[in-house]
Amino acid sequence: MSLVFAGACSHAPGITGRAHRADPAVRDRFYANLDRMRLALEAARPDALVVIAAEHFANFFMNNMPSLCVGMGESYEGPIEDEEWLRIERGRIPGAPDLSQRLITEMMHEVDLAYAQEWKFDHGIMVPLHFLTPQYTLPIIPVNINCQGPPLIPLERCWAFGRALRQACDRAPERIAVIATGGISHWPATPDSGKINEPWDRAFLDKFLNNRRAELLAYTDEATYREAGQGGLEIRTFIALAGCTEGSRGELWFYAPIPIFAVGCTVAVIDIAPLAGGRAAAA
Amino acid sequence: MSLYHVQKLIYQLNRDPSVRKQYEENFDALLAGFELTAEELRAIRDPDIGLLYVMGVNGQLLMHYAALRGYEWDAYIEAMRQGEQRYGPVRTGLYKRAGGSP
Numbered sequence: 001m002s003l004v005f006a007g008a009c010s011h012a013p014g015i016t017g018r019a020h021r022a023d024p025a026v027r028d029r030f031y032a033n034l035d036r037m038r039l040a041l042e043a044a045r046p047d048a049l050v051v052i053a054a055e056h057f058a059n060f061f062m063n064n065m066p067s068l069c070v071g072m073g074e075s076y077e078g079p080i081e082d083e084e085w086l087r088i089e090r091g092r093i094p095g096a097p098d099l100s101q102r103l104i105t106e107m108m109h110e111v112d113l114a115y116a117q118e119w120k121f122d123h124g125i126m127v128p129l130h131f132l133t134p135q136y137t138l139p140i141i142p143v144n145i146n147c148q149g150p151p152l153i154p155l156e157r158c159w160a161f162g163r164a165l166r167q168a169c170d171r172a173p174e175r176i177a178v179i180a181t182g183g184i185s186h187w188p189a190t191p192d193s194g195k196i197n198e199p200w201d202r203a204f205l206d207k208f209l210n211n212r213r214a215e216l217l218a219y220t221d222e223a224t225y226r227e228a229g230q231g232g233l234e235i236r237t238f239i240a241l242a243g244c245t246e247g248s249r250g251e252l253w254f255y256a257p258i259p260i261f262a263v264g265c266t267v268a269v270i271d272i273a274p275l276a277g278g279r280a281a282a283a
Numbered sequence: 284m285s286l287y288h289v290q291k292l293i294y295q296l297n298r299d300p301s302v303r304k305q306y307e308e309n310f311d312a313l314l315a316g317f318e319l320t321a322e323e324l325r326a327i328r329d330p331d332i333g334l335l336y337v338m339g340v341n342g343q344l345l346m347h348y349a350a351l352r353g354y355e356w357d358a359y360i361e362a363m364r365q366g367e368q369r370y371g372p373v374r375t376g377l378y379k380r381a382g383g384s385p
């Protein structure tokens with residue numbers, strides 16, 4: 001079939017772990033929009049959900065760090081973190097190994113990928129799943145983009161990965177949903193935790209939602225680090241999704257800085273347009 | 284430079300229940316398996332969360348080690364601040380330029 005849903009949301013561990021410390025009015029509006037995203041996702045009747053995430057040293061470390069890795073497991077477990085710390089109960093999340101394998105095989109024509117049949121989800125995937133498929137009923141295909149241990153994959157390669165994912169989805173008979181999860185500006189787990197550069201976030205989101213490729217790829221890690229913190233390097237997940245939905249525009253459902261969550265909390269959904277000039281289109 | 288080994292130890296502690304069991308039962312034997320300097324050993328054992336931060340341990344690793352050692356969130360943030368005051372700016376790693384307002 002093809003891509004039936006695309007969206008983006010935040011994943012900071014504070015969203016669940018420090019929920020009780022946030023301003024309830026803002027927090028509940030954020031949660032309501034995540035729930036609205038769940039309803040939209042369910043309405044799209046996906047067979048599987050691809051989560052483009054940026055993990056935080058749960059599975060991948062500097063002993064053998066892949067830039068891009070796609071899960072191919074029967075199932076996954078998570079959260080890897082202490083359940084009380086994250087306030088999400090540990091569980092088993094179904095995978096979609098057959099579809100994963102076909103997507104990976106297809107994508108390898110365009111990008112070099114690692115794959116993993118074993119994967120412990122950290123907050124980067126578990127926080128979104130907690131809101132979007134709370135009973136873990138939807139099969140998940142995790143994708144990791146290394147945003148933590150430099151050297152990091154260049155932004156144009158994230159775009160190329162997203163495009164390759166889209167082409168692979170367009171060739172699969174299944175109905176596939178994709179979300180990207182990442183922070184925009186934030187300084188998580190540092191003394192500056194809670195700092196958020198809202199103007200920077202809004203400028204980035206404008207480019208992201210209007211799929212302005214050249215402007216998105218013009219960000220440099222040096223400037224992002226300076227203006228948006230080390231957490232800003234996670235824009236790679238957003239850029240991969242923009243590549244996956246090339247030519248499409250999105251709608252911002254929610255954005256608000258919530259300092260105790262250490263991130264500008266975001267919910268956005270893309271109105272998917274057909275991909276121009278894809279391998280599927282040419283076939 | 285053995286920041287790599289400090290981070291590897293914390294990475295394994297965070298993700299592997301059997302390593303955490305070793306930590307509980309015989310921490311010294313676990314530490315002996317990593318190439319660590321005297322300063323690093325002290326920072327891990329004490330623990331000196333502020334010093335580990337200044338040494339360059341990534342916060343995505345360190346915040347879980349701090350929690351394991353009983354630090355609540357605010358205490359963890361405060362320990363990093365004190366570390367910067369006591370030991371100076373972050374020495375290496377991704378956070379070398381972090382800290383302080385831009």
Ligand SMILES: [Fe+2]
Nearest residue numbers: 054124183234
């Ligand atoms: Fe993150």
